[in-house]
Amino acid sequence: MIDLRSDTVTRPTPQMRRAMAEAEVGDDVFGEDPTVRALEEETAALLGKEAALYVPSGHMANQLGLYVSVRSGDEVWAHEHHHLVGDEQGATAVLARALPRLHSETPAPSDALLESWISGRGDIHRAEPALVWLENTFTGRVVPLADQRRVTGFAHRHGLRAHLDGARLWNAAAALEASPAQVAEGFDTVSVCFSKGLGAPVGSALAGDADSITRARRARKMLGAGMRQAGVIAAGALYALRHHRERVSEDHRRAAALADRIGEAPGITARAQTSMVLLETPQGTGERFLAALAGHGVRALSIGPDTVRLVMHLEITDRDADEAARAVAKAAAEL
Ligand SMILES: *Cc1c(COP(=O)(O)O)cnc(C)c1O
DSSP states (O other), X not given: OEEOSOTTOOOOOHHHHHXXXXXOOOOGGGTOOHHHHHHHHHHHHHHXXXXXXXXXXXXXXXXXXHHTTOOTTOEEEEETTSHHHHSBTBHHHHTSOOEEEEEOOSSSOOHHHHHHHHXXXXXXXSOOEEEEEEESSBTTBOOOHHHHHHHHHHHHHTTXXXXXXXXXXXXXXXXXXOOHHHHHTTOSEXXXXXXXXXXXXXXXXXXXXXXXXXXXXXXXXXXXXXXXXTHHHHHHHHHHXXXXXXXXXHHHHHHHHHHHHHTTSTTOEEEESSSEEEEEOSTTOHHHHHHHHHHTTEEOEEEETTEEEEEOOTTOOXXXXXXXXXHHHHHHHTO
16 A cells, blocks of 8 residues: 555654654753753744754644633634644644634735734733734645745734644745755744655654743643653654755655646546645546545545645655556556
């Protein structure tokens, strides 16, 4: 089976396992795990922020980013399809107790929307806006840096904070030919995943100014995620950060080639900007298509009624991508 459901299905490489086995460790709740510290320092430096915090998941990195920027009842402005909104249960309401105010503008909210939403501020009926949320990449698509600057600039002019959900920031940076720090620029907090395109087994980070990260560290402990000899897993993330950032552009190249070839199959449209190929199948055929594809040895994920995603990752070779293209053509012919 060629598993293209997600870039989270990768297993650690032999070199990564060696780094994990040999990691120097200590009690990280006492701040004494040198590998975790190295990971946090290198992540912060790469993202151009003062500090970073290693956490078990991107979900937690996002929730801590939210928690340090809002008070209970404050508004967070987000897209209706952001991970924060649709994929973190109701954590936004349960933990930070924030009120999501949702738009549907891509790749980022327009000036007109931002202006209209800020204009009611101060009205006694309204919740207080506190945070603007962006995601890059956003469902495999890249948000241009100019749009990010426009939105973070607006936020800061109005005293709001800005968070970037950068679970796949490494992919955004590669696609934009920018450094991670350039992609993270202008955001008060940024979450990144080591367990996606980079192929680490566990973990994500929240980066930001020192004060925000100190508060996030306390909140992580409050949630019960103070980890002891976490260097064992952090070593996998550190290895991935040092050695696998360059290779995400290979995933992009394979995704683009796959999308091109799929475009030749009748009835199916495909597009890819980064590592994710998004397929539209004829109306009402999404589930059947997935089953047919599995019958030809490829696992994919349904992300809408007739939208299927195929994600390239560390374990996918040119030959796998080639085989996936043939499987898609066969599955399409069976619809
Ligand atoms: C995967 C993902 C997350 C969450 O990461 P987990 O480690 O799975 O909790 C957050 N945001 C986006 C955009 C993601 O794709």
